[in-house]
Amino acid sequence: xxxxxxxxxxxxxxxxxxxxxxxxxxxxxxxxxxxxxxxxxxxxxxxxxxxxxxxxxxxxxxxxxxxxxxxxxxxxxxxxxxxxxxxxxxxxxxxxxxxxxxxxxxxxxxxxxxxxxxxxxxxxxxxxxxxxxxxxxxxxxxxxxxxxxxxxxxxxxxxxxxxxxxxxxxxxxxxxxxxxxxxxxxxxxxxxxxxxxxxxxxxxxxxxxxxxxxxxxxxxxxxxxxxxxxxxxxxxxxxxxxxxxxxxxxxxxxxxxxxxxxxxxxxxxxxxxxxxxxxxxxxxxxxxxxxxxxxxxxxxxx
Amino acid sequence: xxxxxxxxxxxxxxxxxxxxxxxxxxxxxxxxxxxxxxxxxxxxxxxxxxxxxxxxxxxxxxxxxxxxxxxxxxxxxxxxxxxxxxxxxxxxxxxxxxxxxxxxxxxxxxxxxxxxxxxxxxxxxxxxxxxxxxxxxxxxxxxxxxxxxxxxxxxxxxxxxxxxxxxxxxxxxxxxxxxxxxxxxxxxxxxxxxxxxxxxxxxxxxxxxxxxxxxxxxxxxxxxxxxxxxxxxxxxxxxxxxxxxxxxxxxxxxxxxxxxxxxxxxxxxxxxxxxxxxxxxxxxxxxxxxxxxxxxxxxxxxxxxxxxxxxxxxxxxxxxxxxxxxxxxxxxxxxxxxxxxxxxxxxxxxxxxxxxxxxxxxxxxxxxxxxxxxxxxxxxxxxxxxxxxx
Numbered sequence: 001x002x003x004x005x006x007x008x009x010x011x012x013x014x015x016x017x018x019x020x021x022x023x024x025x026x027x028x029x030x031x032x033x034x035x036x037x038x039x040x041x042x043x044x045x046x047x048x049x050x051x052x053x054x055x056x057x058x059x060x061x062x063x064x065x066x067x068x069x070x071x072x073x074x075x076x077x078x079x080x081x082x083x084x085x086x087x088x089x090x091x092x093x094x095x096x097x098x099x100x101x102x103x104x105x106x107x108x109x110x111x112x113x114x115x116x117x118x119x120x121x122x123x124x125x126x127x128x129x130x131x132x133x134x135x136x137x138x139x140x141x142x143x144x145x146x147x148x149x150x151x152x153x154x155x156x157x158x159x160x161x162x163x164x165x166x167x168x169x170x171x172x173x174x175x176x177x178x179x180x181x182x183x184x185x186x187x188x189x190x191x192x193x194x195x196x197x198x199x200x201x202x203x204x205x206x207x208x209x210x211x212x213x214x215x216x217x218x219x220x221x222x223x224x225x226x227x228x229x230x231x232x233x234x235x236x237x238x239x240x241x242x243x244x245x246x247x248x249x250x251x252x253x254x255x256x257x258x259x260x261x262x263x264x265x266x267x268x269x270x271x272x273x274x275x276x277x278x279x280x281x282x283x284x285x286x287x288x289x290x291x292x293x294x295x296x297x298x299x300x301x302x
Numbered sequence: 303x304x305x306x307x308x309x310x311x312x313x314x315x316x317x318x319x320x321x322x323x324x325x326x327x328x329x330x331x332x333x334x335x336x337x338x339x340x341x342x343x344x345x346x347x348x349x350x351x352x353x354x355x356x357x358x359x360x361x362x363x364x365x366x367x368x369x370x371x372x373x374x375x376x377x378x379x380x381x382x383x384x385x386x387x388x389x390x391x392x393x394x395x396x397x398x399x400x401x402x403x404x405x406x407x408x409x410x411x412x413x414x415x416x417x418x419x420x421x422x423x424x425x426x427x428x429x430x431x432x433x434x435x436x437x438x439x440x441x442x443x444x445x446x447x448x449x450x451x452x453x454x455x456x457x458x459x460x461x462x463x464x465x466x467x468x469x470x471x472x473x474x475x476x477x478x479x480x481x482x483x484x485x486x487x488x489x490x491x492x493x494x495x496x497x498x499x500x501x502x503x504x505x506x507x508x509x510x511x512x513x514x515x516x517x518x519x520x521x522x523x524x525x526x527x528x529x530x531x532x533x534x535x536x537x538x539x540x541x542x543x544x545x546x547x548x549x550x551x552x553x554x555x556x557x558x559x560x561x562x563x564x565x566x567x568x569x570x571x572x573x574x575x576x577x578x579x580x581x582x583x584x585x586x587x588x589x590x591x592x593x594x595x596x597x598x599x600x601x602x603x604x605x606x607x608x609x610x611x612x613x614x615x616x617x618x619x620x621x622x623x624x625x626x627x628x629x630x631x632x633x634x635x636x637x638x639x640x641x642x643x644x645x646x647x648x649x650x651x652x653x654x655x656x657x658x659x660x661x662x663x664x665x666x667x668x669x670x671x672x673x674x675x676x677x678x679x680x681x682x683x684x685x686x687x688x689x690x691x692x
Contacts, residue, residue: 039439041439088622089626093629096629098439100568103621103625106561107619108618111619113611114618115615235443238440272454273458276450276453279450279451283432283433286440286444290440
């Protein structure tokens with residue numbers, strides 16, 4: 001192999017990392033929205049993603065609807081699922097400890113997974129994006145589909161829009177206040193429920209979108225597909241500094257790139273350890289920077 | 303001396319002896335004598351679950367950390383003890399990478415179990431130093447990471463663990479006696495531990511770590527030692543589990559297994575060893591009751607179609623229900639079962655006349671209060687409906 005080949009290989013792995021990273025970043029933003037306010041790891045986030053994907057699949061294959069309209073309906077359904085989970089399983093536990101809500105979200109996750117299994121059977125299904133989104137563009141030695149480019153751009157678009165919402169609008173200010181101190185903001189007359197519902201709605205809508213992107217990347221879907229990427233995306237959010245949207249995006253990209261470079265550049269005997277490597281990376285980063293790379297003052301370490 | 307009046311059945315030592323010790327003991331003995339029965343297998347699983355959940359409670363409930371990685375220790379214990387008990391030819395076939403002395407080594411089962419536990423606690427010690435410095439969610443995620451790492455090692459070290467295919471042919475020597483013997487020993491150790499100075503230190507740490515620190519409790523030592531003890535018992539339980547089913551593989555000890563242990567611990571009551579017993583009881587037997595639903599049954603003349611995953615749906619709804627309406631778990635902070643198992647009072651009550659007299663009196667009182675009870679329920683209903691009509 002010449003130097004140029006090696007460079008090209010490295011570059012293509014880097015781009016693969018960016019592809020994966022943008023999906024992680026997308027999921028991680030949704031996680032961060034909810035975690036930032038409620039300090040709740042919403043394990044069900046990954047499964048709301050699955051709900052969105054299946055909605056898109058069913059609408060596309062049985063009704064033959066165009067993709068954009070199915071995405072809109074999927075977002076509506078995902079938001080409905082997210083909000084009902086919030087209403088039923090998280091709201092009564094708002095004053096309880098971290099562990100209770102954690103386990104409650106786990107239970108919601110198992111509930112949704114098995115509901116999907118019950119409705120759609122546990123078999124894998126093929127997921128085909130429309131042709132015009134899977135066209136490959138050749139840039140140098142790198143191949144990218146339209147969907148990859150859309151994903152990459154939309155991550156930054158969403159980051160900018162949400163940052164604006166959080167920094168400038170009324171609801172965003174309320175969100176920041178709640179994130180700082182829930183009780184004090186309640187005393188200041190902020191309607192906590194509205195704020196939390198808004199956060200869950202945004203998070204679930206993003207989950208549906210990122211589900212589409214994940215399914216486009218994997219080409220097949222199954223009812224349990226959302227959980228592990230969801231967990232990894234949460235790790236990405238923690239890595240970047242949870243509670244901050246920039247942190248989520250940065251963490252997502254770092255995680256995606258690290259995973260892909262590890263898979264591509266390490267000797268083949270240890271490449272199956274890529275999931276382990278991701279978590280090891282997380283543990284090491286948390287030991288050096290307990291609050292994540294862009295973390296805020298609220299510490300994660302005692 | 304006047305006999306102390308006890309109005310509550312559960313405070314009566316004789317009642318405790320019968321309900322919490324003798325009846326379960328009888329069930330266990332019957333199932334131990336019918337080893338091949340389907341329900342005997344379930345009861346064995348229940349025993350293993352007790353050890354798993356009680357040892358997790360030491361970390362999650364009594365010392366205020368929140369570990370979700372118990373399945374990792376289970377896996378380590380299962381594999382380590384399997385290496386020590388497997389016959390030589392199976393080891394040569396499926397684990398050729400082992401050093402020669404390990405291949406020819408064969409130890410009695412209890413020693414293999416203990417070594418499995420020790421291996422798990424060594425891993426806990428190594429991982430504990432960095433990971434236990436985190437708190438809250440960060441710790442939970444890091445311990446989930448531990449499971450993923452252990453799974454990756456188990457699946458990819460083909461020469462040592464036979465990879466993702468798993469190891470089959472473990473001698474199924476974990477009889478009911480060994481399982482419940484270890485369960486009782488583990489519970490006794492945990493029970494004494496929690497009531498000792500050490501255990502009070504743990505609870506102090508859980509309730510307020512700053513205050514505990516100012517009282518001279520070394521938090522790092524406490525955290526890591528509790529984690530190691532818990533991992534030891536997790537490893538023992540893993541070994542029992544492996545030798546009960548006689549097949550182990552990385553996928554049995556993955557995130558979902560760990561979550562199930564955490565759920566069981568929450569349902570029973572995290573801060574109670576008796577909670578581990580009750581939680582395991584619920585989580586072992588209710589899914590079995592619900593299992594026929596998955597294959598489609600006829601109920602009240604309706605043919606219910608096959609519903610995959612319906613038992614999991616019902617269980618998770620049940621978990622949410624319990625967390626919302628009884629946050630501290632079914633047992634809360636009560637230690638009634640372990641108290642009646644391990645205190646001398648329960649057993650000496652058998653020879654005390656006053657206890658019998660007391661029991662009879664309490665039961666008679668209970669029966670006498672039934673009409674009053676019905677009346678008050680009736681009053682409650684009429685009040686409810688009266689309000690609704692207005």
